[in-house]
Amino acid sequence: MAATTTGVYHTTYRGDLALRHTKLEYVRLALVLAVVAALPFVASPYWLTVLNQIGIAIVGAIGLNILVGYTGQISLGQGGFLAVGAYTAGIVATKTGVSPLLGVLAAVLATALVGAFFGLPALRLKGLYLAIATLASQQIIIWVITHWDFVTGGVDALVLEPVTLFGWTITGDTQWYWVIAGFAGLATLVGTNLFRTGVGRAFVAIRDQDIAAEVIGVDPMRYKLLAFAVSSGFVGLAGALTAYWTQILTWERFTLDVSILYLAMIIVGGLGSISGAIYGAAFMIALPAYLQQLSFRFQGDSFFVSNLPALQLLIFGATIVLFLVFEPKGMARIWQRMKDYFRLWPFRY
Amino acid sequence: MSTFVQLTVTGLSNGAILALAALGFVLIYKSSAVINFAQGQFLLIGAYVVWALTIDAGLHWSLAVLGAVLVAIALGLLVERVILRPLVGQPIISVIMVTIGLAQVLGALVLIIWGTTPRAFPDFIPSDSVDLLGAQVGESRLWAIGLVGIALIAFALFFTRSRHGIAMRAVADDQQAALAMGISVRRVFALAWALAGVSAVVGGMLLASLVGVSGEISGFGLLVFPVVILGGLDSVLGAVVGGAVIGLLTAYTGGYVGGGLQTVIPYVALVLILLVKPYGLFGQVRIERV
Numbered sequence: 001m002a003a004t005t006t007g008v009y010h011t012t013y014r015g016d017l018a019l020r021h022t023k024l025e026y027v028r029l030a031l032v033l034a035v036v037a038a039l040p041f042v043a044s045p046y047w048l049t050v051l052n053q054i055g056i057a058i059v060g061a062i063g064l065n066i067l068v069g070y071t072g073q074i075s076l077g078q079g080g081f082l083a084v085g086a087y088t089a090g091i092v093a094t095k096t097g098v099s100p101l102l103g104v105l106a107a108v109l110a111t112a113l114v115g116a117f118f119g120l121p122a123l124r125l126k127g128l129y130l131a132i133a134t135l136a137s138q139q140i141i142i143w144v145i146t147h148w149d150f151v152t153g154g155v156d157a158l159v160l161e162p163v164t165l166f167g168w169t170i171t172g173d174t175q176w177y178w179v180i181a182g183f184a185g186l187a188t189l190v191g192t193n194l195f196r197t198g199v200g201r202a203f204v205a206i207r208d209q210d211i212a213a214e215v216i217g218v219d220p221m222r223y224k225l226l227a228f229a230v231s232s233g234f235v236g237l238a239g240a241l242t243a244y245w246t247q248i249l250t251w252e253r254f255t256l257d258v259s260i261l262y263l264a265m266i267i268v269g270g271l272g273s274i275s276g277a278i279y280g281a282a283f284m285i286a287l288p289a290y291l292q293q294l295s296f297r298f299q300g301d302s303f304f305v306s307n308l309p310a311l312q313l314l315i316f317g318a319t320i321v322l323f324l325v326f327e328p329k330g331m332a333r334i335w336q337r338m339k340d341y342f343r344l345w346p347f348r349y
Numbered sequence: 350m351s352t353f354v355q356l357t358v359t360g361l362s363n364g365a366i367l368a369l370a371a372l373g374f375v376l377i378y379k380s381s382a383v384i385n386f387a388q389g390q391f392l393l394i395g396a397y398v399v400w401a402l403t404i405d406a407g408l409h410w411s412l413a414v415l416g417a418v419l420v421a422i423a424l425g426l427l428v429e430r431v432i433l434r435p436l437v438g439q440p441i442i443s444v445i446m447v448t449i450g451l452a453q454v455l456g457a458l459v460l461i462i463w464g465t466t467p468r469a470f471p472d473f474i475p476s477d478s479v480d481l482l483g484a485q486v487g488e489s490r491l492w493a494i495g496l497v498g499i500a501l502i503a504f505a506l507f508f509t510r511s512r513h514g515i516a517m518r519a520v521a522d523d524q525q526a527a528l529a530m531g532i533s534v535r536r537v538f539a540l541a542w543a544l545a546g547v548s549a550v551v552g553g554m555l556l557a558s559l560v561g562v563s564g565e566i567s568g569f570g571l572l573v574f575p576v577v578i579l580g581g582l583d584s585v586l587g588a589v590v591g592g593a594v595i596g597l598l599t600a601y602t603g604g605y606v607g608g609g610l611q612t613v614i615p616y617v618a619l620v621l622i623l624l625v626k627p628y629g630l631f632g633q634v635r636i637e638r639v
Binding site for chain 2: 128307
């Protein structure tokens with residue numbers, strides 16, 4: 001099981017299934033944890049807010065990657081599912097007095113249910129047709145939110161009280177950072193472990209070759225719906241976190257653009273990779289935030305400042321196109337290649 | 350009765366423009382199996398270029414339309430060559446996302462060049478209202494229906510009479526057989542994108558003369574999906590019928606039911622069609638296990 005310059009060899013099934021194979025990977029884990037712990041002390045308030053957005057996006061992107069990257073079911077309904085999670089949490093918080101933990105649970109379950117419902121077309125459709133069906137689900141969910149005033153408050157914002165958990169009121173971005181980082185870590189752990197189980201492997205089998213999967217006893221119907229439910233569960237969690245953290249919900253934050261943003265995250269990060277979802281979420285949230293900050297510095301440059309939203313959109317779109325044309329496997333693949341380069345140095349392969 | 354006539358005209362004129370946008374969409378899908386999410390932005394660019402050439406550059410509208418058609422052809426060819434060709438053989442998700450990314454880039458460029466202020470479109474078709482069967486209807490809407498009709502007939506003639514049109518149908522039918530007959534499949538793909546650009550210029554222009562030039566036009570692009578799913582993703586006739594049906598459905602729902610239901614009804618229809626008849630009314634049925 002030692003890492004050699006020619007590769008990592010396993011002599012037991014246990015070793016093969018392990019999450020981490022080499023000592024260096026433990027070192028990396030420790031480094032990542034140290035950086036995560038240190039970030040709130042070094043980040044400026046602006047970047048702390050961005051970090052919290054990234055944390056939430058990581059949860060959502062892992063969820064979407066389970067569905068799109070691992071199970072191969074294209075979904076353009078992410079924004080709608082996020083809205084279901086956020087509004088469920090918001091309604092539970094404003095209309096009942098139960099613990100926010102129950103609110104999170106309700107959001108996860110409700111979104112999983114809605115996700116499975118809108119996953120029903122996946123039983124008859126795939127590829128392009130499924131993408132269009134989920135696009136419709138996105139529009140339908142947003143319509144329901146803006147028109148069922150008696151449940152969601154319609155087009156008006158839904159305002160939440162600060163969250164109190166076991167007598168501790170979570171206030172400020174620094175406290176929220178720990179909560180969100182905790183959930184992001186949990187999502188990463190669950191996501192990674194999911195693909196060490198039979199269910200996760202069934203998802204991958206359906207993506208790779210659905211007929212062969214059925215032949216070896218994977219029921220495509222059941223597992224496709226399950227993939228929609230599991231994925232939406234993660235997305236619901238991300239939505240609930242958004243609701244409790246920002247304390248204000250409007251439907252505009254869950255439009256088709258959000259679905260596209262999340263798809264961009266997993267494409268740029270790497271389809272079918274949990275770490276890819278994390279890289280992609282960090283990159284796609286940090287990039288516009290960085291541009292925004294640049295615009296503070298370029299106050300005098302009126303072109304840059306007045307066209308900021310358009311420039312952000314331009315760079316966003318260009319990033320998607322460039323990644324797809326030049327590195328379709330995303331940042332996870334770039335990272336892999338970098339590792340290989342140093343591992344095999346001075347040889348090319 | 351007069352409400353009915355009004356709604357019918359509104360629905361049919363919107364539907365006609367939708368049909369034209371859907372036609373560009375179907376052309377690309379039929380020949381190269383690419384779903385073009387940037388169709389709405391193509392409409393938007395078509396409208397803005399015509400607007401800029403008439404108002405800013407002061408050209409006669411016929412020259413402006415010609416200029417916009419050339420721009421659209423160039424844009425279509427560029428997109429096909431630079432963005433879509435490297436992705437041949439890639440998974441569907443990549444192809445979908447690349448056109449979505451393209452839509453963002455094009456939308457952003459329009460924002461940078463022309464800003465967000467809605468503009469009035471030059472009157473190149475009359476905008477008075479006329480009396481039709483006892484109802485007041487916008488003359489521009491009748492013109493839109495007529496012009497789209499002419500454009501669709503022109504496209505139909507192109508497909509049935511010209512060598513290029515027949516070559517496109519051959520490629521759509523069977524790429525290998527078309528190659529064996531000496532048809533350049535690459536050139537057909539390029540032609541499909543160029544034609545999609547042209548149909549978007551006409552559609553965008555007509556849409557702009559009904560609702561003005563603003564970012565809203567690109568939102569119209571999403572309505573193309575219910576249309577093409579109803580008609581069948583690879584059917585030209587389907588695009589026409591689908592456009593009319595979705596346009597009328599939206600108009601009647603808005604007029605008789607109201608409550609904002611008209612914005613969502615096309616998508617509800619879309620899901621139902623997908624569940625009942627996934628390949629639409631005229632689409633080619635592909636039997637595959639799902």
